[in-house]
Amino acid sequence: MNRRARVVAVLVALGIGLGLAALPGCATTGSPLPRQARPLPPADGVAAPARPGAAAGSAGPSSTPGQPGPSAQPCIARASVPPLAALPPPGARGSRIEAIRRYGYLRVGVTTVAPPFGSMNWRTMEVEGFDPAIAGEIAGAILGDPELVQFRAVDTRDREALVADGTVDIVTGTMTMTCARKERVRFSGVYYEAAMRILVPAGAGLRTVGDLAGRPVCSSQGSTSFEKIANLVRGPGRPIAVNRVGIVDCLAALQRGEVDAVATDDTILAGMRAEDATVTVLGPEAFDGVLGPAGRAGLDEPYGVAIGRTDLAPGLSPAEAAANRAADDAFVAFVNRVLLDMMTGPTWNRLHTRYLRDVLRVPGVPPNAIQPNWPDGVLVTGGGS
Numbered sequence: 001m002n003r004r005a006r007v008v009a010v011l012v013a014l015g016i017g018l019g020l021a022a023l024p025g026c027a028t029t030g031s032p033l034p035r036q037a038r039p040l041p042p043a044d045g046v047a048a049p050a051r052p053g054a055a056a057g058s059a060g061p062s063s064t065p066g067q068p069g070p071s072a073q074p075c076i077a078r079a080s081v082p083p084l085a086a087l088p089p090p091g092a093r094g095s096r097i098e099a100i101r102r103y104g105y106l107r108v109g110v111t112t113v114a115p116p117f118g119s120m121n122w123r124t125m126e127v128e129g130f131d132p133a134i135a136g137e138i139a140g141a142i143l144g145d146p147e148l149v150q151f152r153a154v155d156t157r158d159r160e161a162l163v164a165d166g167t168v169d170i171v172t173g174t175m176t177m178t179c180a181r182k183e184r185v186r187f188s189g190v191y192y193e194a195a196m197r198i199l200v201p202a203g204a205g206l207r208t209v210g211d212l213a214g215r216p217v218c219s220s221q222g223s224t225s226f227e228k229i230a231n232l233v234r235g236p237g238r239p240i241a242v243n244r245v246g247i248v249d250c251l252a253a254l255q256r257g258e259v260d261a262v263a264t265d266d267t268i269l270a271g272m273r274a275e276d277a278t279v280t281v282l283g284p285e286a287f288d289g290v291l292g293p294a295g296r297a298g299l300d301e302p303y304g305v306a307i308g309r310t311d312l313a314p315g316l317s318p319a320e321a322a323a324n325r326a327a328d329d330a331f332v333a334f335v336n337r338v339l340l341d342m343m344t345g346p347t348w349n350r351l352h353t354r355y356l357r358d359v360l361r362v363p364g365v366p367p368n369a370i371q372p373n374w375p376d377g378v379l380v381t382g383g384g385s
Contacts, residue, residue, distance in 0.1 A: 075179035078302050079377030080189040081329050083336035087141060094330030096310075097142055100169060106139040108132070109154040109162050109171035109306075113248045115271040116359045117174050120153075127151045130355040131172040134191055134305070134339075137347060138170065141338045155246045157222035160184055163306045170335070171306040174265060176224045184312070186328055187304035188335045189375025190367040191348075192267070194301040195284065196225050199254070199262040199269045202280040206261065209290045212239040215260040218250035219243055224301060225263045232290060254279070265301045270360045302367070305335055336375055343368045 087093075090101060100106055110131050111118040118129040136146035152168055163171045164184045174194070177187045198217065200206040209232065217239040219226035230241035242259060244250050250262045251272055262269070269281045284296050291298055310324040342348040343366035352364035368374035 075182060076377035077177045077179050077182075078190050078304075078371070078375070078379075080187055080304065080336060080375040081332045083189070083340045083375070084333045085337075087334065087337055093142075093334055095327045096169075096331035097334060100142055104143070105148045105150050106135065106142060106170070107150045107152065107168045108135040108139075109152050109159055109168040109173055110135065111155070111173040112153040113155075113246060114174055114268045115274075116355045117267055117271075118172075119271075127153075128355075130192070130351055131174065133351045133355065134342075135170065135172045137342055138172075138305070138335055138338050141334075156220040157245070159306065160222070163308045164312075166308050166310075169307070173306075174267060174303055175306050176265075176301045177304040178224060181306075184309060186307040186309055186332050188307070188332055188339055190302040190304055190371065190377075191339050191342075192303040193365070193367055193370065194265040194267045194303060195296075196228055196263060196299045196301055197266040197269050197284070198282045198286060199251075199264075199272055199279050200260065200282060201254070202278055204260075207282065208286045208288075209239065210237055212261055213237040214240065216240045216242045216258070217261040217263050218253050218259040219263045220247040220250060221245055223247070223264065225265070228298070229263045232287075237290075251276070267356075267360065274359050305339070307331055307335070340368065340374065343374075 091098070110127055110129075112120040112127060114129075116129055118127065118131045120126075121128050132149070132151065135149055135151075139149045140146035152162070154162055154168075154171065154173055159171045159173055159175050160181055162168050171185075172191075175181075176194075177190065181187075198209070198212070200212075206212060217229050219229055219241065221243045223243075226241055226243050229239055232238065239261070244253060247262070247264050247268055250259065250264070253259045254262050255276070255278075262272070266281065273279055273281055284299065287296065287299060307328065310328055311321045313321075313324065316324065342351075348366045349364050357364065370379050371377065372380060
């Protein structure tokens with residue numbers, strides 16, 4: 001029986017969206033559930049597994065550049081497994097993808113408070129943005145329909161755990177690729193190059209990181225930006241790194257005067273600037289003179305699609321762990337093929353134009369333009385954010 005394409009959103013811990021006070025009430029007692037919150041019955045009576053188990057018969061490379069493993073090379077944060085030469089037919093895509101096809105939808109963790117990358121549209125009651133659109137393209141490649149997605153709202157501190165324990169199949173939620181995170185999750189190649197920046201009140205006279213010496217600068221819990229601010233400047237001239245649960249909480253703290261600045265990805269700060277005309281984003285020159293040997297490259301925040309490492313499941317034999325690792329490799333290689341097709345075709349630029357161009361005010365540059373051998377993680381001279 002043909003099933004009508006539907007999208008399901010598990011709206012967990014949504015938090016308060018930017019500009020929420022200006023929006024009308026989003027629900028009343030007795031109102032019907034929004035389309036994305038209605039239950040989606042599993043295909044053929046197969047329930048979504050809590051965690052993929054040992055895999056067998058999966059194709060894919062056994063060593064993963066930039067990923068942990070028995071034969072792994074030294075970690076390169078941006079690196080991932082090579083994409084498949086072409087998308088194989090259903091039934092020949094490895095156990096991870098076949099499990100998704102059996103239960104009929106892709107489970108995706110997304111942020112709902114970081115427009116234009118991910119937000120909840122309270123008028124349509126649907127998740128939208130660049131990251132959900134990326135997830136839809138992956139779902140379309142696996143299931144033949146980009147709307148067969150079950151979205152789960154996540155915040156910065158939860159993303160890694162939810163994909164690592166198998167609660168979601170992937171996370172597309174402004175998640176920066178780092179070697180530390182690769183100890184628990186796998187990453188696709190980079191699908192967007194972001195960079196850390198600082199948001200300050202307009203007209204406050206704050207133009208450099210040095211101007212923030214001894215002042216509280218807020219980042220979200222579990223974020224790379226918090227780590228960078230905490231270690232950005234040594235000695236008495238350093239800002240005071242503080243955190244809140246979510247980055248929207250940091251914006252609220254700035255508006256209340258509890259902190260003097262917000263540090264996070266330029267992509268997220270651009271959304272804040274679009275919502276609040278009283279703030280401004282400092283450019284990369286604000287960090288000159290205080291950065292370490294990596295220079296401005298240390299501000300880079302490359303986004304990757306996060307995928308759980310099933311080879312870390314407890315109680316596996318060495319053979320089972322190796323089979324799971326091969327299944328994970330096959331899943332990542334499949335996702336990388338989808339992303340590369342998006343970047344070499346019109347899709348990536350189309351999504352950038354639709355969701356990002358007017359807010360970020362920067363031209364769209366697909367990551368493979370600065371990684372000629374994407375996704376090996378090696379940038380061309382002058383590449384990066």
